[in-house]
Amino acid sequence: MNAAWTATLQQFDQQLQLAARSEHTREAYARDITYLARLTRLEQPEQVNTLAVQRALAQLRHQGLSPRSLARILSSWRNLFHWMIRQEHIAANPCAGLRPPRAPQRLPKALSVDATMQLLDQPSEGRLQWRDHAMFELMYSSGLRLSETTSLNVADLDLSQQLVKVSGKGKRERLLPVGRSAADALRRWLEVRGSTQDDALFVSEQGTRLSSRQLARRLEKWRLQSDCEQHVHPHMLRHSFASHILQSSGDLRAVQEMLGHANLATTQIYTSLDFQHLAKVYDGAHPRAKKTPDNS
Template sequence: MSAIDATGASLGDGVDRFIRYLRDERRYAPSTVEHYAHALARLGDFAEAQALRHWRDLKPDQLQSLLADEHRVKRYSPSTLRGLASAWRSFFRFLARDGEVNSNPAIGLRSPKVQRKLPQVLDADEMAVLVDVPGDDAESIRDRALLELLYSSGLRVAELCGVRWRDLDPGDGMLRVTGKGSKTRIVPVGAKALVALAALREQDLPRDDDPLVRGARGAPLTPNGVRARLKKRANEQGVWKRVYPHLMRHSCASHLLESSGDLRAVQELLGHADIGTTQIYTHLDFQHLAKVYDAAHPRARRKA
């Protein structure tokens, strides 16, 4: 991106400053920063093609045209288009804060509606089979602790890979985790997960600053490593659904909400900034209720 604005600065300077802001000040995850960089690279290419000299020269109708082209020509999905629009809005909000644009041209962007899919979950019986890892070898002890903790506390895979032994308080059954945006929260750890973690600690004899769940040579287990362990254990345990870390999180949230009905508590456990994100689990609970009702209520059965 080489277009020059009226001050002699490259349009890319604004993008570079924004990416540094996300990485260094907001401390976004590398994958999130990469998403923003991709979205802004596309915006930069468009600005060059339009011979723009300053970001304030970009008009809302031009931005809407760009989004429409991404949909029509590249056939991006509605969720991808919404991600692009969100990244552009954040970028121009950043520029407006520094007085580089007078208004945000991405505010009124219209993108196709995303049909929200309900997350898949394991039922309680399937989960009980999955976490009941047999064996007393080192790998089995590690995987049993990994599975129990994911299900017990609804952790994101990045959160699991980031926790250290010093973050665990086994006496109170609490774990400190660092989630999205470097936000820290305290989550409960269930009794069975604590037992599994105690066995892991007795085996590994870790220091306080060691990773809670380690891979080869004592390094933290990577997200891909966690996914591989879950896939292997699901196959061995006879759980034939596709099992992945977020499925454990979805299942934890769904089972808690089904039993308690306390949406706010589930929101706090999961670390959702917006309760609307948590509300999707109420739809899962309703689906379960509807199935029970249809099967059991004498007035619910439809005639063949």
């Protein structure tokens, strides 16, 4: 960088120090601003306009930087120019209105129906395995989050009606159906749960509420016993619930209600999972789906 850019960066860094920003954060700002100086090739930061910023972002994207990295870099530039406005070095922020490219949406991983049955149908013996079986059956049966499962109390269950009351995000309560397999597993667990001062539905050997980490470890052990080759984390049972219900019913609104999503758009990601399933069925079954060899 030339003297003008270096002086501006030093002054900006002093402001970051006054704001008690960490050394790591200040180093990231310095690196990002160095990118801008090198890519724009302008003599002074005051000469940077919106077009120059857009071109710099395009070059970084061409170099293979991820959308997340580009978002961080653009934020650094925006903050620099915002500071320069306060210092009356420039009148407007050249980054105003610019947005980084959106990261591709990651689809949640779900088990196939067969893999789910393999996971849940393994035999269980003894108190801890009966508890684990009841937990995992309930998570898949009702689409529960990990935190929702560990926060359940015995009083939240109504097995006579096969219902469970769940307190989700934002303390929003919802009443969910409990499938027959889950209800049977829960009845067996309650018979051996024993008396404890903790109201928790799922308790440890010490009689205390099971933690999220303990549940995740038990699921991994359960997976290994079932010979399931696919890695399974607790949220996959919820994803599998949503995907399988949607495949069978196509009722997106019902799935939204059962999952406790405030926004339907959050639930719509499962339509992509459903399409992937349909695409596999089509490719395997339709006589015109498979490509024929090119004999030309």
